[in-house]
Amino acid sequence: MEDHQGLTVGCHLSAAKGFAAMGRTATSIGANTFAFFTRNPRGGNAKAVDEADMARLREHMASQGFGRLVAHAPYTLNLCSAKPDVVDFARRAMADDLARMELLPGQYYNFHPGSHVGQGADAGIELICAGLDEVLDAGQSTTVLLETMAGKGSEVGRTFEEIARIIEGCRKGDLLGVCLDTCHVWDGGYDVKDDLDGLLEEFDRVVGLDRLKALHLNDSKNPKGSHKDRHEKLGEGHLGVETFAAVVCHPLLQALPMILETPNELDGYRQEIALLRSLAAKGAA
Helix, strand or coil, rough: CCHHHHHHEEEEECCCCHHHHHHHHHHHHCCCCCECEECCCCCCCCCCCCHHHHHHHHHHHHHCCCCEEEEECCCCCCCCCCCCHHHHHHHHHHHHHHHHHHCCCEHHHHHHCEEECCCCCHHHHHHHHHHHHHCCCCCCEEEEECCCCCCCCCCCCHHHHHHHHHHHHHHHHEEEEEEEEEHHHHHHHCCCCCHHHHHHHHHHHCCCCHHEEEEECEEEEECCCCCCCCCCCCCCCCCCCHHHHHHHHHHCCCEEEEHHHHHCCCCCCCCCHHHHHHHHHHHHH
16 A cells, blocks of 8 residues: 555564554554564463454555564574474474464464584484474465574574575475575675675575565674674664665565564664665665
8 A cells, every 4th residue: 555665674573462453563663564473482382362363463464555474483492402302392382383373374484493502503404304394284374484593502594505405405395485684694604785796696596586585684783704693773783774775775685574673662663664765765766
């Protein structure tokens, strides 16, 4: 319904007041997508399903011209833990999350691939693939996104090659995509600031641009290759506003849902969303 300067952009919102409330909040700050945790980000049980509330969100999204949502799995899910009980919980929670997501058909479900905690990346990737093969359902409408990681500790997914190996090693890889986080790839050693085209060419060669489904837009508190994963507000970190101007104007990226995870309250997100729309409008002029 609105132009939105061609962007589908939003931020991470609290699910505490329900789904319809998140939709209204998103609209109030100029967003036409958003992210939310499917359950407590530190793990645990999810709230009981409220189908009427989810239906109200679907109606709001349709009336306001929303793009796809980018739900986020809790940080504690680790499909490649060295502890079998942790792996079992991750699989059960993810399967439950994906079943719930079918009440919001056609959205994205983003997760951190996991940490191999000393087992090695090869073993970690094997466990992740096994877990995904167990929880993915050929009939689901949700696309599961692997998030690019900064490479702190024993994180898996720190390189495009590791992401590609997970997709290729999963029997149900057709249900998988990628969410590229600007802070994470920068902290991971990729030059999203001064060589965006080169980064995308490498991603296309290694993973395939058809797999790139969403973006997390975050500045970084640290220099390139620091492997620290510390988000900063747009323009206040090492990436700078020019990086995000290039992203929102890039023909290969501008149609993707863009989610802010910067250290902000709602008013800060409102300002950043307005900034991104302004940058996109200037680029189109």
